[in-house]
Amino acid sequence: MAQQEVQNGGAEKVASAGAVTFTAVKPQLLVEAPKANDAVQFYKAAFGAEEVGRSLHPKRKAEQETPLVLSAELQLGGFTIFVSDLPVDSATAGKTAGGAVVLCLETDEVEAAIAKAVAAGAVAEGEVVEGEGACCVGRVGKVKDPYGFLWSICSSGKKCASAEAEAVA
Amino acid sequence: MAQQEVQNGGAEKVASAGAVTFTAVKPQLLVEAPKANDAVQFYKAAFGAEEVGRSLHPKRKAEQETPLVLSAELQLGGFTIFVSDLPVDSATAGKTAGGAVVLCLETDEVEAAIAKAVAAGAVAEGEVVEGEGACCVGRVGKVKDPYGFLWSICSSGKKCASAEAEAVA
Numbered sequence A, B: 001m002a003q004q005e006v007q008n009g010g011a012e013k014v015a016s017a018g019a020v021t022f023t024a025v026k027p028q029l030l031v032e033a034p035k036a037n038d039a040v041q042f043y044k045a046a047f048g049a050e051e052v053g054r055s056l057h058p059k060r061k062a063e064q065e066t067p068l069v070l071s072a073e074l075q076l077g078g079f080t081i082f083v084s085d086l087p088v089d090s091a092t093a094g095k096t097a098g099g100a101v102v103l104c105l106e107t108d109e110v111e112a113a114i115a116k117a118v119a120a121g122a123v124a125e126g127e128v129v130e131g132e133g134a135c136c137v138g139r140v141g142k143v144k145d146p147y148g149f150l151w152s153i154c155s156s157g158k159k160c161a162s163a164e165a166e167a168v169a
Helices: A002-017 A036-047 A088-097 A110-120 A162-168 B002-017 B036-047 B088-097 B110-120 B162-168
Strands: A022-032 A050-056 A069-076 A079-086 A100-107 A123-130 A139-144 A150-155 B022-032 B050-056 B069-076 B079-086 B100-107 B123-130 B139-144 B150-155
Touching: A022 A036, A022 B022, A022 B079, A036 A050, A036 A069, A036 A079, A036 A110, A079 B022, A100 A110, A100 B100, A110 A123, A110 A139, A110 A150, B022 B036, B036 B050, B036 B069, B036 B079, B036 B110, B100 B110, B110 B123, B110 B139, B110 B150
Parallel strands: A022 A079, A100 A150, B022 B079, B100 B150
Antiparallel strands: A022 B100, A050 A069, A069 A079, A100 B022, A123 A139, A139 A150, B050 B069, B069 B079, B123 B139, B139 B150
16 A cells, blocks of 8 residues: 555656656764764774765854764775764654664675774674675674664675566566 | 774774775665565655665565565665665664664755655655755755655765864874
8 A cells, every 4th residue: 555655656756856866875874972073983993984074063163172073974995974973952853763774894804894893892793694694695794883883794796686686576 | 081992902903903895885774574675665766776686584485475575785876775674573673773874865956856755755854955964065955764764865976074074183
């Protein structure tokens, strides 16, 4: 029923809205303020992320010694992630709004990557397993970082089975 | 203090773990089972996502008419996202484990993208604003999808101010 509505409504509006082109998908991690800067340092140490830009919260610059991070832009594996302070007054909205998202990091060095993340302060969740996991078939382990985010560290270049996708498409 | 520990611990272990190379960061959206398939249909209608692969939960294939989705691989703006059913027995773990993540979608057609997503069943959160937002400077609006995930639809090609990043690096 809900799916039917989506399909009908979607098809009707696609014509009026035209084709929309997206150029990127970039995860933004909302960190309890004012820990975004700590989180950025952690992602540098744990994953070798590189900070390429940062904007500060304009309303907080003059009021606090530690200005809140509106958005820190990190490069990681050729991809972009943003890290932002979630101000306390919007913390409830942010926590309840988001569904659960796991960030899959692809690498050929799964064990070494997990060891490095754990050394930097992440907590391993379970063992490294073969054959099932978030990022489809392959070797995968999970870590939870000190800011509450879950990362799947998985072997790169593995794809979902496309045959099954065709069967259900 | 915590940051100090991370830096010391990180630097020490980097040498032993060596440099780890990541090749990709891919968000995985955990959807309350068995709604992952509905969510995939929604992302096709709302964002024009293309499903390129799907794997089903091996333990559920024979037990249920609607097998759970272990991972559906979607292409969106040249990026990959995964959509997975979160089985009920792990729902609590998944919900509490993840920090809040917003998915930033870059496009030159912010208003049209939001209209199309809303037509497909998303709910707009606030107005489109200029000059501040999740994905740094630019035009940005937010929608919440029927599965609880927050998307920032923002104008593409905008960067964080790098001067500020240098000042705090």
